[in-house]
Amino acid sequence: MPRIPNTVGGGSRTNLNGLKFEARADLRDAIIAHPDYVLNNDKVYKDGEVIARYFEKHGLYKKLLEPKGIDYRNRISAKLLPDGALLVGNTIYIIEKKYQAGSGSVAEKLQTCDFKKKQYIKLFDGLDFEVEYYYVLNDWFDQPVFQDVFDYIESVGCKYFIVDLPLSELGL
Template sequence: MIKDGKGGSNTQTGLHFESKADIRTIFESIPGYNLRPTPDNAGYEVWFNEELLAHCFKKQEFYRFLARYNVNWREHLSKRLEPDNGLFVIVRDTLFIIEIKFQHVSGSVDEKLQTCDFKRKQYTKLVHALGWRVEYVYVLSDWYKHPKYRDTLDYILCMNCHYQFNAIPLKWLGLPDVNSQP
């Protein structure tokens, strides 16, 4: 955990999330980015300055996206997982599974944070044959900066998963940062 709560929430640009955030809405609010719906209802294409950079999707759109690559989830998993938000960054061959957890009181979400390793491995099984990497990241509210979450946050990192507070920097995703463009 980062001392004094400094980290992702202090980034100047990036994907800034709020409770129940939709990655599409966030991209649409960033100058230079343009989203285009896919004809097969498999989410949206993410364009920046007329260059296709990524695909974003959520829930069931994810499986329609995988169907483009002839991936049948039933051949790899016993149960479907449906991501809050997913982002496939083309140039990195990386699938980011982005789970949003905003809390203001203790509850069942606390224990859900401890499932990141299992879920990352499940998503990895799905896309392994495609040669894609999987990054599993939580976007957390400031609630999780409380010291009682130190062990949980340390566990997330030990399992090769990630967390950010309130935002994900675009550069971290491998996408252009509008403030650093010429």
């Protein structure tokens, strides 16, 4: 069944305190909407100073890794394409959004966070980055049936957020 686009959310409805899950919202939207930050050329400014760098999908490779001489093929077997990545100090926050509206395989994919975080750690080896791996989930996941999965996510050092990811969780 084809996906029906979200026609009622996004833009002005983005929570000023963080990334609010919406079908089209991303971390970039949340930063732009926040009155304390300016996003320009993938650099996040606060009070005129660069405090973070933003990347998504292939931009992580083109703008961060390739200029440092890193070819992902020499480190991991497949290119990982994050929905968003934010480098704050020496911590890179990898953000993956997951949407589901009924039973299906997305819930099972949540259990891959440990593997993906370890792949990112290998990818950034030698850059002295700490890696944080976060899910932002739509409210369909806010059910007791997922508690075991949520416990697992936390037990392997990853985090999940239902609907809203506060920017303070990203070191901003």
